[in-house]
Amino acid sequence: MKHLLSGNEAIARGAYEAGIKICSAYPGTPSTEILENTAQYKDVMYSEWAPNEKVAAEVAYGASVAGSRAMCTMKMVGLNVAADPFFTAGYMGVKGAYIVVSADDPSCHSSQNEQDNRHYAKAAKVACIEPSDSQECKDFVAFAADISEQFDTPVLFRVTTRVCHSKSLVTFGERTEHAPATPYARNTRKYICAPANAYLNHPLVEERLKKLEEYGNTTAVEIGLNKVEMNGKKVGVIASGIAYQYAKEAFPEDTSFLKIGLTYPLPMGLIKDFASKVDKLYIMEELDGFMEEQIKAAGIECVGKELIGNMYELNAELIRERVFGVKNPTVKPDVAPAKRPPALCAGCPHRGFFYTLAQNKNYVVTGDIGCYTLGYAAPLSCMDVCICMGGGFTAGMGMAKAFEAQGVTDKVVFGCMGDSTFFHSGLTGAAEIIYNNGRMIPVVLDNRITGMTGHQENPGTGLTLQGDPAPMLNVEHTLEALGFNPVYVVDPQDLTAMKNTANAAVADLKDGKHPAIVTKRACLLVKRYKFQPSMCTVDRDKCKSCKKCLKTGCPAIAFKDGKAMIDRTQCVGCTVCAQVCPFEAIYKEEK
Amino acid sequence: MADCKSVILVGVGGQGAILISKIMTNGLIKAGLDVKQSEVHGMAQRGGSVSTQVRWGKKVYGPVFGEGDADILVALEKMEALRYAQFLKPDGVAIINDYQMHSTSTATGAEEYPADPIGAMKKCFRTITVDAAKIAIELGNPKCMNVVLFGAMCDSLGVEGIDWEEVVKETVPQKLVELNVKAFRAGREAAKAGK
Ligand SMILES: Cc1ncc(C[n+]2csc(CCOP(=O)(O)OP(=O)(O)O)c2C)c(N)n1
Numbered sequence A: 001m002k003h004l005l006s007g008n009e010a011i012a013r014g015a016y017e018a019g020i021k022i023c024s025a026y027p028g029t030p031s032t033e034i035l036e037n038t039a040q041y042k043d044v045m046y047s048e049w050a051p052n053e054k055v056a057a058e059v060a061y062g063a064s065v066a067g068s069r070a071m072c073t074m075k076m077v078g079l080n081v082a083a084d085p086f087f088t089a090g091y092m093g094v095k096g097a098y099i100v101v102s103a104d105d106p107s108c109h110s111s112q113n114e115q116d117n118r119h120y121a122k123a124a125k126v127a128c129i130e131p132s133d134s135q136e137c138k139d140f141v142a143f144a145a146d147i148s149e150q151f152d153t154p155v156l157f158r159v160t161t162r163v164c165h166s167k168s169l170v171t172f173g174e175r176t177e178h179a180p181a182t183p184y185a186r187n188t189r190k191y192i193c194a195p196a197n198a199y200l201n202h203p204l205v206e207e208r209l210k211k212l213e214e215y216g217n218t219t220a221v222e223i224g225l226n227k228v229e230m231n232g233k234k235v236g237v238i239a240s241g242i243a244y245q246y247a248k249e250a251f252p253e254d255t256s257f258l259k260i261g262l263t264y265p266l267p268m269g270l271i272k273d274f275a276s277k278v279d280k281l282y283i284m285e286e287l288d289g290f291m292e293e294q295i296k297a298a299g300i301e302c303v304g305k306e307l308i309g310n311m312y313e314l315n316a317e318l319i320r321e322r323v324f325g326v327k328n329p330t331v332k333p334d335v336a337p338a339k340r341p342p343a344l345c346a347g348c349p350h351r352g353f354f355y356t357l358a359q360n361k362n363y364v365v366t367g368d369i370g371c372y373t374l375g376y377a378a379p380l381s382c383m384d385v386c387i388c389m390g391g392g393f394t395a396g397m398g399m400a401k402a403f404e405a406q407g408v409t410d411k412v413v414f415g416c417m418g419d420s421t422f423f424h425s426g427l428t429g430a431a432e433i434i435y436n437n438g439r440m441i442p443v444v445l446d447n448r449i450t451g452m453t454g455h456q457e458n459p460g461t462g463l464t465l466q467g468d469p470a471p472m473l474n475v476e477h478t479l480e481a482l483g484f485n486p487v488y489v490v491d492p493q494d495l496t497a498m499k500n501t502a503n504a505a506v507a508d509l510k511d512g513k514h515p516a517i518v519t520k521r522a523c524l525l526v527k528r529y530k531f532q533p534s535m536c537t538v539d540r541d542k543c544k545s546c547k548k549c550l551k552t553g554c555p556a557i558a559f560k561d562g563k564a565m566i567d568r569t570q571c572v573g574c575t576v577c578a579q580v581c582p583f584e585a586i587y588k589e590e591k
Numbered sequence B: 001m002a003d004c005k006s007v008i009l010v011g012v013g014g015q016g017a018i019l020i021s022k023i024m025t026n027g028l029i030k031a032g033l034d035v036k037q038s039e040v041h042g043m044a045q046r047g048g049s050v051s052t053q054v055r056w057g058k059k060v061y062g063p064v065f066g067e068g069d070a071d072i073l074v075a076l077e078k079m080e081a082l083r084y085a086q087f088l089k090p091d092g093v094a095i096i097n098d099y100q101m102h103s104t105s106t107a108t109g110a111e112e113y114p115a116d117p118i119g120a121m122k123k124c125f126r127t128i129t130v131d132a133a134k135i136a137i138e139l140g141n142p143k144c145m146n147v148v149l150f151g152a153m154c155d156s157l158g159v160e161g162i163d164w165e166e167v168v169k170e171t172v173p174q175k176l177v178e179l180n181v182k183a184f185r186a187g188r189e190a191a192k193a194g195k
Helices: A007-017 A033-041 A053-065 A076-081 A083-092 A118-124 A134-151 A195-217 A219-223 A241-250 A268-277 A290-297 A316-324 A350-358 A371-376 A391-406 A419-435 A475-482 A495-510 A548-552 A576-580 B017-030 B078-083 B117-124 B132-138 B142-154 B164-171 B174-193
Strands: A002-006 A022-025 A046-049 A070-075 A098-104 A127-129 A155-160 A166-171 A226-229 A235-239 A256-260 A262-264 A280-284 A363-366 A412-418 A441-446 A487-490 A516-520 A536-538 A557-560 A563-566 A586-588 B005-012 B034-039 B049-057 B070-075 B088-097 B126-130
Touching: A002 A007, A002 A134, A002 B017, A007 A033, A007 A098, A007 A134, A007 A155, A007 A166, A022 A033, A022 A053, A033 A046, A033 A070, A053 A070, A053 A076, A053 A083, A053 A098, A070 A076, A076 A083, A076 A098, A083 A118, A083 A195, A098 A134, A118 A127, A118 A155, A118 A262, A118 A290, A127 A134, A134 A155, A134 A166, A134 A195, A155 A241, A195 A219, A195 A262, A195 A268, A219 A226, A226 A268, A235 A241, A235 A268, A241 A256, A241 A280, A241 A316, A256 A268, A268 A290, A280 A290, A350 A363, A350 A371, A350 A441, A350 A495, A350 A516, A350 A548, A350 A576, A363 A391, A371 A412, A391 A412, A391 A419, A391 A441, A412 A419, A412 A495, A419 A441, A419 A475, A441 A475, A441 A495, A475 A487, A475 A516, A487 A495, A495 A516, A495 A576, A536 A563, A548 A557, A548 A576, A576 A586, B005 B017, B005 B078, B017 B034, B017 B049, B017 B142, B017 B164, B070 B078, B070 B142, B078 B088, B078 B117, B088 B117, B088 B142, B117 B126, B126 B142, B126 B174, B132 B142, B132 B174, B142 B164, B142 B174, B164 B174
Parallel strands: A022 A046, A022 A070, A070 A098, A098 A155, A127 A155, A235 A256, A235 A280, A363 A412, A412 A441, A441 A516, A487 A516, B005 B070, B070 B088, B088 B126
Antiparallel strands: A002 A166, A127 A262, A166 B034, A226 A256, A536 A586, A557 A563, B005 B049, B034 B049
C-alpha cells in the first residue's frame, strides 16, 4: 500500500526505517513537520525540540560520537546558527550516522533570505544529498546514514520548500536497528578538536572527498542515488532536487537525464561520460549554479543559469518559457484584486504592545523574528529593524550605543523578541546588555508558545515535543538572574498598564537602572489555555468615525457606511479597540 | 503532460482548503492514479491569501505548476479567484464561492474591495458559482462550506469511476459524516444550477 506523504513526513519515516535513535531540532518553516512526525515513533526513537539549531546540531553530534544514528533538522538560516559545530564535525567525522537536514526556501515563502545551503556542504567538505520527492526523502535518509558511517562524514540532507511540503506517494519499508558494533570507548585523537588533531584531520577530509566522488560515480548509481536515464543523444539534462521533476515535465521525451542525488562531491566521472553522449547539455537546478559552476570549471560545456536564472522557485512552465521560449496562453480579468497581507490575529496579545509603543514617536523598536514581526506593518508601523533571531536585543544595543555616541538623547530603544526566541538566542544578548551597560529596554513578548511556526513547545512552556511534562523556565526570573532590575511583568492587552509600564521603564533607564519588560498573555490559539472568547460591538450612535480603532490593525474591524463595524466571525473580545476608542463607542457584550 | 490534470485551490488562511484537497487526493489515489499535492505553510496562516495545488495522472512530475497550466480553479473566496486567474488555462473552468472576506486593506478603506469579481471572471472563463456559505449555514454549520464547495467541483474533475460521496464519508471526522454528506450533495446540486 502506498501512502500520500509530504517530504517532511517521509523524512521522518526514513529516519525511523534507517534506525535513527536521536533526533533534535529547532522549528522553522519549511522543516518543522519532520520532528513533529519523528515524535510519533517515540518507543524506538528520541525526539526533542532544542532551544536553537546549534544545540540541536551538537546534541545529534554527541549522540553520533556515542555510537547512535542521529539526525538534526532546521530551516536553512538555522544552519547559520549551527555552522560552528557543523564545520568541525566535518573534520572530526562520526561514529553513528550524523545527518543534518537543511530545509531551504526558494522564493522566500516564509524566510528572510534565499540562501542555497549546498554551499555549506562544499565549504565544510562533507557529503550533500538532495531528494526530489517524498519517496526519495524516505529512501535517501537510509542512504545518507550509510554514507555517513561508511565515509566517516556528516551528511547535509538538503531539501527545499516544495520537496518538504508537497505530498506524493510513498511505499514503506521496515526499520533496521543499528546498534554500535563495539562498546563506547574514548577516542581523543578523533573527537578533540585541538589544533594538532585538526591539522591531522584535514588530509583525511580531502581523502574522504575523493572517495565520496568515486562512490558517486559507481555505487551511488547502482543504488539509485544518482541515476542515468538515456533516452536520446541530442539533449541531455543534469538535474537535482525538485528541479529534476520540473525538467522531466518541460523537456521533450527523447531527452536524456543524469539525476544527481549526491550533489556534493559531484560525480565528475559520471558527468563527463554523460556529457560526452549528448550533443547539448543543460543543467537544471534551483537557486545558485552550484553544480553548473563546478561542471563548467571541469571544462564541460553546458548551459543553465544564463537561461533559467538564479532567483526564486522554478516550475515546468518557467523552464519551458526560459529554455524553449514557449509560454502558456493566459487570460487576466480586467479587475485587480486588493492586497491581502498577513496580519496579527484578532485578539493577538502582541497588538497591545505595539499599539502602545507606536504612540510615542521617540521610541525606536528593534524587533525580531516571530508573529510579532508583523508589528512593523501598517497601521501599527512600530518596528525599526529586524535582522535575525536574537537580534532584537543586540541590534537594539548597537543602536543605543550609536545614539549615545551621536549625542542623541531623545530616542529610547526597546529591543523585543518572543519567548521562544528569547531561549533561542536572547540570553546571550541579555548578558551583553548588562555587561556593557546597554541604555535600552529589552522586552520579551511572552505568548507562552512558539507561535509563528505553528505552536511548538519551548523551554518556557512546560511540555516536551513528545508531550511529556518538563520544567517551565521562567522568562522574568531569568532576566532577574542576569541582572535586570526592575523586571516588569505586564498584560499587554491592558493598554493603561502597558503604557504605565513603558513609562516606568523609561524613567528607570534614565535613572541608570537596567529595566526589562515581559509582556505576558498566552496566544489565544494555544488550546490548553482554554481561551474564553467573547465579543465587542460598536454602538453606531456613539461612533464619531474618527477611525482610531483602525489604528490597532485588527482584522476584525472594518468601516461600513461611515462607521466602525466589528466582524463577529473574527472578534474574540480582547477589547483593545474598545480601550482605544475616545468616545466609548465600543463595548464588550455581556455574556 | 497531456495526461496530467491540475487544480488550484485558493482562498484565505483558515478556510479549509486543506480538507478539500484531502478528499480529492484520497479519491484519486483510490482510483489508482499518481497524485501530487502542494501547499505552503508559515506566514500564509495569518489571514493571508493561500493556494494549494493538486495534480494527478498516470505519472505526475512537478508538484506545482505555473501560469496557464490549471484545468480548474476553485476559489473559496471570490476576490482570490482574481488573484490566481492567470494560473487557469483559457479553456479551464473556474468554480467560485460567492463569498466575500475583507482583507485588512479593504476593511480599513485603504483599498476598495472589487465590485464584481465573479462578473470579471465570467468574462474570461467558463465559471460555476455557488453560494457555499449560505448553503452551509442552512445546513446548520458554516464550517462545512468547504465540503459544499467540493461537492460543487467534483463533477468538473472529470475522473470516472470514483464514488465521491463514499470518499467524503471516509475522509471527514466520524462525528461529522452526516452533515458533510448533506453538504456534499447540496454543493453538487448547486453546481448543476450555478453553471
Ligand atoms: C535561525 C532561525 N531559526 C528558526 C526560524 C524560524 N522561526 C521564525 S519565527 C520563529 C518562532 C518565534 O517564536 P516566538 O519567539 O515565541 O514568537 P511568536 O511567533 O510566538 O510570537 C521561528 C522558529 C528563523 N527565522 N530563524
